[in-house]
Amino acid sequence: MQPSRDSSRDPGGPKSDVVATAERSKSDVIATVETPKFVPVPGVPPRCGHLFVLGAGVVGAEVLAQATSLPPIERGPALDLKVVGVARRRGGAYDVRGFDRAAVAHIVSERRATAGSDEVAPSTNAIDFPARSTQLEALARLSDPVLVDCTAADGMEAVYEEALLRGIHVVTANKKALVARRDLTDRIFAAAAKTGRSFRYEATVGAGLPVIGTLQGLVRTGDRVKSIECALSGTLGYIANELSKGVPLSVAVATAKSLGYTEPDPREDLAGTDVARKAVILARELGIPLELEHVTLTPFVPQEALDAPDLEAALVGYDATFAARMAELRTRGERLVYLARISVEGTRAAYRCEVKVGPVAVPQDHPAATLDGPTALVAFTTERYGSSPLVVRGAGAGGAVTASAVLSDVFLTLSGAPVSSRGARGVAASS
Numbered sequence: 001m002q003p004s005r006d007s008s009r010d011p012g013g014p015k016s017d018v019v020a021t022a023e024r025s026k027s028d029v030i031a032t033v034e035t036p037k038f039v040p041v042p043g044v045p046p047r048c049g050h051l052f053v054l055g056a057g058v059v060g061a062e063v064l065a066q067a068t069s070l071p072p073i074e075r076g077p078a079l080d081l082k083v084v085g086v087a088r089r090r091g092g093a094y095d096v097r098g099f100d101r102a103a104v105a106h107i108v109s110e111r112r113a114t115a116g117s118d119e120v121a122p123s124t125n126a127i128d129f130p131a132r133s134t135q136l137e138a139l140a141r142l143s144d145p146v147l148v149d150c151t152a153a154d155g156m157e158a159v160y161e162e163a164l165l166r167g168i169h170v171v172t173a174n175k176k177a178l179v180a181r182r183d184l185t186d187r188i189f190a191a192a193a194k195t196g197r198s199f200r201y202e203a204t205v206g207a208g209l210p211v212i213g214t215l216q217g218l219v220r221t222g223d224r225v226k227s228i229e230c231a232l233s234g235t236l237g238y239i240a241n242e243l244s245k246g247v248p249l250s251v252a253v254a255t256a257k258s259l260g261y262t263e264p265d266p267r268e269d270l271a272g273t274d275v276a277r278k279a280v281i282l283a284r285e286l287g288i289p290l291e292l293e294h295v296t297l298t299p300f301v302p303q304e305a306l307d308a309p310d311l312e313a314a315l316v317g318y319d320a321t322f323a324a325r326m327a328e329l330r331t332r333g334e335r336l337v338y339l340a341r342i343s344v345e346g347t348r349a350a351y352r353c354e355v356k357v358g359p360v361a362v363p364q365d366h367p368a369a370t371l372d373g374p375t376a377l378v379a380f381t382t383e384r385y386g387s388s389p390l391v392v393r394g395a396g397a398g399g400a401v402t403a404s405a406v407l408s409d410v411f412l413t414l415s416g417a418p419v420s421s422r423g424a425r426g427v428a429a430s431s
């Protein structure tokens with residue numbers, strides 16, 4: 001029998017919920033549950049997480065803005081956030097007292113005023129964090145320190161490992177360390193396990209959508225994932241939709257960038273690399289030792305355009321080709337979507353995993369054909385979700401949604417929620 005909520009004692013509006021069974025007398029009341037509510041105790045400040053944010057671009061700027069304008073705490077646990085550090089490609093700032101909204105707004109406006117000027121070869125640059133050890137050491141001395149990576153920098157595995165070993169939690173929106181060579185990525189998880197610190201990365205797949213947490217829940221509870229089908233590029237979803245409305249390719253790409261959907265280097269979206277990274281992250285959650293080069297990848301635009309020194313000019317050269325392709329799809333009643341499919345067959349001891357990423361023409365009644373704007377969709381087919389897959393759907397790119405996933409990870413970290421031991425049971429829970 002379900003517990004029933006007995007509010008009969010206080011018809012004017014209960015301050016507490018009484019959990020009881022209908023058959024029992026009042027003396028059998030089994031528990032009194034206070035509505036969880038944070039009541040500030042005078043003189044006792046809430047627990048405070050100290051954030052060091054790397055990157056103040058589309059995502060980082062939103063993280064900074066959201067973290068410094070949090071709504072008042074009405075429900076527990078009482079957690080406050082303080083931004084004590086911001087590092088960007090061209091320097092940064094650190095103040096143990098924390099930056100307020102005005103200081104953060106200044107950092108963000110500085111970014112906007114100089115937009116583009118510090119984005120030289122953003123996808124190939126290792127992070128310039130010169131006083132890294134000193135900064136991390138200072139951060140580690142604060143209570144509940146969290147390093148938040150909102151860059152697209154390479155080589156962050158070493159930074160995360162060092163931070164975790166120093167006792168600093170790590171939250172990242174940057175996919176790159178998660179798809180580095182497996183032995184390097186494993187070192188991050190090993191460092192987290194060794195120090196009991198948390199490493200979270202929900203924003204790396206599906207931006208603000210609960211994709212990683214959902215998959216970890218399936219794996220942790222012993223379900224067996226058979227396939228994951230997904231439209232995981234907000235950028236390519238948006239571009240394909242614009243193309244279907246008759247917008248030229250070059251214009252659609254430029255607009256996607258201006259809306260904050262693309263990677264710092266849009267080539268990574270157009271090449272399919274960004275989606276391939278997300279697929280590798282998901283496959284690794286299943287315990288599959290996949291590397292990026294194992295993904296069968298077809299780019300969204302021809303390789304020649306991606307190789308051109310001036311991408312924008314090269315894309316203009318393909319406007320007519322894409323317009324013709326879209327016209328042809330329209331006459332066939334089909335839509336262009338960019339999909340990833342991860343399929344797993346066999347048992348834990350002997351399995352076969354295939355990962356394919358590329359453009360597909362789908363009929364109008366295909367679930368991905370109904371996606372609009374930068375909407376993403378992930379469908380998990382598992383032993384338990386056999387005939388009706390578990391579907392996660394919603395905006396799959398953009399600063400605001402991504403930042404909220406980053407901050408949710410920060411709050412989960414500070415609330416002490418356990419982190420899944422990655423891929424512990426993954427490949428085939430039942431053999």
Ligand SMILES: NC(=O)C1=CN([C@@H]2O[C@H](COP(=O)(O)OP(=O)(O)OC[C@H]3O[C@@H](n4cnc5c(N)ncnc54)[C@H](O)[C@@H]3O)[C@@H](O)[C@H]2O)C=CC1
Pocket residue numbers: 054055056057058059060087088089090118119122125126127128129150151152153154173174175203204206207260261262263264396397398399402
């Ligand atoms: N924009 C989106 O919708 C989403 C983005 N992400 C990820 O979030 C990260 C940031 O993306 P955006 O904010 O869109 O990019 P962005 O280009 O707007 O911002 C990147 C920021 O990181 C800084 N940065 C880059 N490389 C650096 C380096 N080597 N050293 C120091 N600072 C460096 C830049 O100065 C800039 O402030 C990327 O890894 C991206 O894949 C994840 C989910 C969604």
Ligand SMILES: N[C@@H](CC=O)C(=O)O
Pocket residue numbers: 204205206207232233234235236261262263269274396397398
């Ligand atoms: N460029 C990415 C952003 C999120 O990861 C996308 O378009 O999906």
